[in-house]
Amino acid sequence: MITSLSQRLAFSTDASFYHKVPQLVVQVATVSELQALVRLASEHQVPLTFRAAGTSLSGQAISDSVLVMLTRDWQQIEVLEQGDKIKLQPGVIGAHANHKLAPYRRKIGPDPASINTCQVGGIAANNASGMCCGVKHNSYHTLAAISFVLADGTYVDTTDETSVAAFRASHSELLQGLAELAEQVRNDDELSHTIATQFRLKNTMGYGLNALLDYHDPLDILCHLLIGSEGTLGFIADITYRTVAVPKASATGLYLFPDSHAACAVIPALKQLGVEAVELMDDRSLLSVQPLLAKLTELTPPPGAVALLIDLGRDDEAALQQAQQELEHLLADFTALCPMRSDPVTSQALWQIRKGLFPAVGAVRASGTTVIIEDVAVPLEALPEAVNALQQLFDQHGYAEAIIFGHALDGNVHFVFTQSFASAQEVERYAAFMDAVSTLITERFAGTLKAEHGTGRNMAPYLYAQWGGAGLAVMQRIKALIDPRGILNPGVILNDDPQAHLRDLKAMPPVNETVDACIECGFCEPQCPSLHYTLSPRQRIALMRRASQRPPAEQQEIAKDFQHLGIDSCAATGLCATACPVGIDTGAWIKELRAEQARHPRVAKWLAGHQAGAERIARFALAAGRPLSKLQQRRPTFPPVAKAPEATRTVESSEKAIYFTTCPNRVFGTDGQEPLPQVVERLCARAGIQLIVAPTNGACCGQPYLSKGYPQEAQTKQRELRELLWKDSEQGRYPVLFDASPCALQAKDLEGLRSYELATYLAQYVAKKLTLKPLDEPLLLHVTCSSRHLDQGSSLRALARLCSEQVIEPEQIQCCGFAGDKGFTQPELNASALAPLAAQVPSGCQHAVSNSRTCEIGLSHHAGSNKVQYRHIAYLLDALSTSTAST
Secondary structure, rough: OEOOHHHHHHOOEOOOOOOOOEEEEEEEEOHHHHHHHHHHHHHHHHHEEEEEEOOOOOOOOOOOOEEEEEOOOOOEEEEEHHHHHEEOOOOOOOOHHHHHHHHEEOOOOOOOOOOOOOOHHHHHHOOEEEOOOOOOOHHHEEEEEEEEEEOOOOOEEOOOOOHHHHHHHHHHHHHHHHHHHHHHHHHHHHHHHHHHHOOOOOOOOOOOHHHHHHOHHHHHHHHHHHOOOOOOOOOEEEEEOOEOOOEEEEEEEEEEOHHHHHHHEEEEEEEEHHOOOEEEHOOOOOOOHHHHHHHHOOOOOOOOOEEEEEEEOOOHHHHHHHHHHHHHHHHHOEEEEEEEEEHHHHHHHHHHHOOHHHHHHHHHHOOOEEEEEEEEEOOHHOOOOOOOOHHHHHHHOOOOEEOOOOOOOOEEEEEEEEOOOOOOOHHHHHHHHHHHHHHHHHHHOOOEEOOOOOOOEEEEHHHHHHHHHHHHHHHHHHHHHHOOOOOOOOOOOOOOOOOHHHEOOOOOOOOOOOOOOOOOOOOOOOOOHOOOOOHHHHHHHHHHHHHHHOOOOOHHHHHHHHHHHHHHOOOOOOOHHHHOOOOOOOHHHHHHHHHOOOOOHHHHHHHHHHHHHHHHHOOOOOOHHHHOOOOOOOOOOOOOOOOOOOOOOEEEEEOOOEEEHHHHHHHHHOOOOOOOOHHHHHHHOOOOOOHHHHHHOOOOOOHHHHHHHHHHHHHHHHHHHHHHHHHOOOEEEEEEEEHHHHHHOOOOOOOOOOOEEEEHHHHHHHHEEEEEEOOOOEEEEEEOOOHHHHHHOOOHHHHHHHHOOOEEEEOOOOOOOOOOOOHEEEEEHHHHHOOOOHOOOOOOOOOOOOHHHHHHHHHOOOOHOOOOOOEEEEHHHHHHHHEEEOO
């Protein structure tokens, strides 16, 4: 139970442009805890709002009462019927579900753009769809079974006959009410026709009234009403999906059309051809991603042009080639910015252009403004006119930067624009624009105002415009039957306030240039090691934004709290930037704050000038403190002191490399193992490479100083290192190897040097010259943050696959949280980041590898009772290899 102001402010935002400060945040770990909480809330009529990942775009996941969040305990996945079904708890990230299904060539139907971040609870509660989902593969249509908790605390598992029978007996009045309501709707020809027409489109506006027509059993109706109910009818405790086949062969292409009419004219034929997806991008969209587009084509789209991104999939290559020929014939009269290509690199680049549209607007918005994304759907035949009409609305209301893109196969388009809420005039402009959009879509095009993103708060006042009095009355009756006290997410979907969409608007005051482009989408959060310990990158930024609007006394309280929550507990590895749509490195901002707070510049300067002596002191302290550290259960045991490498038999060769022993490997040794430089020298000798271990003379890449807030000292050490290695490498003639990935990342741009992270060099130049006898047992692999930055971990993974066919990368761990020395100084960060590790270590597993000594210390400590020790992957390569020449 979280009550502190600072944390409540940090949790007061989701990905929408609304903001409410919860009075209490409750994190629940089990169904029984959730039931107890709901019963208590019902008894005292206290409103509850459920949040999964908080990527909601319409204000569904915020509350000024009690915000209910999931702990990491809700991540169980069970693949059923050889992948034809999958059972998921609500905390499972959508992409993780697809990862489990990949061996079966299956996936879940919903594929929202946020699938790498959003969780199943939110996917189902919002009936999210996405680019390839269409109408038929969403949660509503692929639902096989569900477990849920209602507003009175009742738990129902539809796969358990006893549970279902008990519910039918205890809630017969509720079920009878739903049955009667369904019959009433079926007997109303006009309303039935409206429902059927609306749900031919993508539609998340209001409750899923199609359930009243599609099902007769009131329990089936209830289960399907929960889908898309945005947490207003109950809590989804788990869901079982019928999965969707993944094409065995696929191709992607990008084609240019003179206008939206020409583009939309070919969509029916594309639909008949059976393409997987068609994404429309208007001329302003193409302009916003021109730098990405220029990497694939030299053509510049003319004004007014519209592009279609087309994805084609088939069960084999022959069928794919035939379909490609048909498609190319169909599009022969139009410009191919990138013709159909089946290589995954091009496909990924093309989809990156499409996925870059939303953040492209966010990245260039004016300071203090927010990004708003809305989505509508119209009948396919009306799509070109709807696109033109929306563009005219943008011009009329002064949104010159607005772009339109979307899922053309479904007549579903998104429009993105920037908005300030700093003045009454700006709020009025937004209100007038939304009124105009409502009239345009519902009256002129008979479309839906919310195709994918849920009703939320911003479309609740337009529910009547969409559904009329009869439809709205049915929805009100549904809410009254299932949540009679109205405690579940009040104000969302149903809201009597016609101005609800203009209240609780989120201000976006500037905080720091490094992070001001943040749109608070939350895409960074799965990457962050402090997510379950203190705050995520989004929450750090949100807290400082919200703090600037609080009274002075509260600002002081928040600043005091932020020292631990925001600054001291941040790993500052920049991994958040790899998932951020606009590339924000929150860690860089934190380093700036540390530099502002730096209290010991003289000490830092002295250490920088006496690094070799400082290391000798550290080695002595390490030796003296190691016995005591074994008694400290909360933090990793100190490793042994690193030994100097012994002379080994090297080779004389024209192929040479310079080996730089980094600070971590000069201080920290590995239990029972030779020094790492000695092992690498032997490996290189087997490959016919002469390795020259450079004298370090206290040289350092500067990373420790930079992370502590001393950038000047870091720059000094970098200059010294560059001078040393420039000489040792004979002015850049020979490559330089760094034996710790964080140091390699820090030194990768040293002028004139060909620097390599050790695993990368081994993968590219050494391993291919060795004969390896792979393990016939599992191999644990941890890809460090630095390796993810350097090459997305590809080199380390390639080496691991050479060493074993059973490579295991523990899930839910992106960063180990050791962060240099924080594993010793902030052991809770390391413990939180690695909490999922021990349960994923196979019994009897004896081999675990990585490429950063400090990370390996924390990993070994938190691997559980298995006592597996993580080592640099070079040790395993050495143990498994002989030279190709000798065999």
